[in-house]
Amino acid sequence: MSGIIVHHIMKNIIAFADEYGNNSFEFGTQGTHFIVASVILKKEKLAETERYIEDIRKRHFQTGEIKSRKVGDQHNRRLKILQELVQADFSIYAVVVNKRKLVGEGFKHKPSFYKFLNGLVYKELFKTFPELDLVVDEHGDNDFMRQFKRYVQRYHQPNLFSGSEFQFAGSADSVMIQLADFVAGTLGRCFDETRISPESEQFLKVLEPKITSLNFFPYDHQHLLQATDQQEEGFDEDIAQIGVNSALYFIDNKKVLTQDDADQVNCVKLMLLYFNTYGTTRYITTRQLIQHLQVGREEILSEHNFRTKVIGKIRDAGVLIVSSSAGEHKGYKLPASLQDLYKFVSHGNSVIMPMLHRIQVFRDKIKLATLNEVDILNKDEFRGLKELLA
Numbered sequence: 001m002s003g004i005i006v007h008h009i010m011k012n013i014i015a016f017a018d019e020y021g022n023n024s025f026e027f028g029t030q031g032t033h034f035i036v037a038s039v040i041l042k043k044e045k046l047a048e049t050e051r052y053i054e055d056i057r058k059r060h061f062q063t064g065e066i067k068s069r070k071v072g073d074q075h076n077r078r079l080k081i082l083q084e085l086v087q088a089d090f091s092i093y094a095v096v097v098n099k100r101k102l103v104g105e106g107f108k109h110k111p112s113f114y115k116f117l118n119g120l121v122y123k124e125l126f127k128t129f130p131e132l133d134l135v136v137d138e139h140g141d142n143d144f145m146r147q148f149k150r151y152v153q154r155y156h157q158p159n160l161f162s163g164s165e166f167q168f169a170g171s172a173d174s175v176m177i178q179l180a181d182f183v184a185g186t187l188g189r190c191f192d193e194t195r196i197s198p199e200s201e202q203f204l205k206v207l208e209p210k211i212t213s214l215n216f217f218p219y220d221h222q223h224l225l226q227a228t229d230q231q232e233e234g235f236d237e238d239i240a241q242i243g244v245n246s247a248l249y250f251i252d253n254k255k256v257l258t259q260d261d262a263d264q265v266n267c268v269k270l271m272l273l274y275f276n277t278y279g280t281t282r283y284i285t286t287r288q289l290i291q292h293l294q295v296g297r298e299e300i301l302s303e304h305n306f307r308t309k310v311i312g313k314i315r316d317a318g319v320l321i322v323s324s325s326a327g328e329h330k331g332y333k334l335p336a337s338l339q340d341l342y343k344f345v346s347h348g349n350s351v352i353m354p355m356l357h358r359i360q361v362f363r364d365k366i367k368l369a370t371l372n373e374v375d376i377l378n379k380d381e382f383r384g385l386k387e388l389l390a
Contacts, residue, residue, distance in 0.1 A: 012298070015040035015093070018180040019144050020068075020188035023113040025099060032193040036121050036144070037094040037184035039176065040212075040295060045089045046176075052088050053175040056081065066178035068185020075199040082186065082206045085179065091212040091295045092183055093128060095120050096191055101218045114144055118151035124215050128256075128266060183207070187214075204277060212292045213269040214277060234337035240280060243320045243334035247272050250319045263293050263301065263310045268319055275334045283324055283331035323347060360389050 017038035024030035041049055057066050060081050064070065071078045097117065099107075107113050189195045190204050247268050256262050270292055274284050290301050293310070301310075311332065315321055322335045322344040335341055359377075366374050377386040 012043045013040060013295075014043045014046055016174065016176040016180045018177060018184045020184040021099075021192065023110045025107070027100060027194070031188070031195065032098065032100050033188060033191050034097045034099060034117065035094055035184050035187050035191070036117070037092060037180055037187055038125075039090045039092055039180050039183060041090040042295075049088050049090060050175055053085070053179050056084050057175055057178065060084075066175065066182050068182045068188070071182075071185075073197070075197060078186065078189075079199065079202055079206065081182070082203060085182065086206055086210050088179075090179070090210060091292065092207065092210045093124065093213045093215075094184070094187055094211075095124050095215045095217065096187065097217050098191075100193075110143070111147075114147040115151070117144065118148050120215070120217055121148060122151060122155065124213070128213065128262060208278065211273060211277075212266065212295060214273050215269070216276065234339050235280060236337050239338065239341065240275075240334070240336040243336070244272065244275070246318055246320045247334060250314065250317055254317070259297065260309050260313070263297075263306075264314050264317075266293055267310050268314060271319075271321065271332070271334050275336070280334075280336035283333045285331040289332065356389065359385070363389070 015038045017036060019034065019036045021031050021034035023034070053066070060066070060077075061070065066081075068078075071081065095117075097120065102113075102116075107116065186203050186207065189197065190200045250268050251265055251272075254261060254265050256265055267289060270284060270289060274282050286303060286306060289310075290303070290306055293301055293306070311321065311323075320335055321332050322340045323332045324330060324343050325347070333340075335344070363376050366376055376382075377389070
């Protein structure tokens with residue numbers, strides 16, 4: 001397979017992508033999913049990462065390329081290679097399309113199918129990295145990548161993204177594109193119904209620290225419900241659906257104009273990813289979230305900025321995110337039960353009520369000492385607070 005190279009100038013980012021699957025709707029023989037996976041890293045880390053991946057290639061593939069299809073059903077071999085690959089410095093962004101759930105006769109025609117996919121991949125990349133320098137590998141029989149090149153040339157408007165330029169040319173064989181091939185093929189074995197195996201869950205577990213975004217289309221609610229079969233008894237499908245819808249709406253409608261915007265979109269994508277793939281009871285720690293969001297950033301994202309400019313703003317925009325500070329459940333996630341909602345309110349209550357009490361005591365002391373001449377809540381900006389205390 002060939003791939004695409006995505007180079008982000010402003011943030012010094014480079015990405016390599018490849019696809020799994022095809023446009024066939026003969027599910028029994030040709031697979032149920034089409035996946036475009038990209039591995040993304042800082043350009044300054046590229047040489048070091050290439051050397052590391054090349055060493056893995058020599059040891060596991062000798063003179064050949066790293067290819068998912070060469071490993072095939074050798075699950076233990078795949079697992080061993082994955083465990084070595086994930087030690088490298090990269091993140092995974094992927095679009096996972098369930099062809100079974102695409103409604104409409106038009107999807108069965110290659111041009112229509114690829115045009116639809118082009119829009120999905122384009123949106124995924126540009127919601128994350130608004131400024132991209134793109135190089136497409138046009139060698140081989142890579143129909144999708146050639147179509148994607150034409151789509152970008154037609155629809156991308158560089159004037160909307162300062163510093164954004166596109167370059168299209170052939171690229172030499174690259175161990176990083178080979179890495180993308182292996183990731184795409186492995187994800188295929190996690191989601192394609194004709195390739196899923198008992199080891200699929202292990203593959204996803206090994207890839208977990210590297211996966212920053214899996215954009216499922218259509219959003220796979222059935223997969224979510226199956227994943228909750230062995231979850232806590234309190235799972236509430238309606239609550240889970242409301243939380244998921246709030247996240248999807250945010251991702252679809254949020255305009256990415258600043259780094260804060262990109263961080264917010266990526267954070268919500270991570271919430272969906274963990275909720276849909278790793279279980280509805282799983283919380284993501286602040287450290288894990290910041291580690292993923294740090295990809296492509298020039299400046300370090302501090303915990304304070306994460307809480308105020310990312311989590312706070314997402315909640316302000318209507319995304320239902322619950323949090324917990326208790327032991328193994330410490331972190332953030334989308335809600336899936338009444339208990340999740342109570343935890344969120346309980347946490348707010350434990351912070352808000354003591355603070356209101358302290359303000360009330362402070363206010364009363366001043367009023368008493370000044371014989372009611374000074375009320376520190378008389379300013380207009382404190383009107384809401386004054387009404388709460390009343």
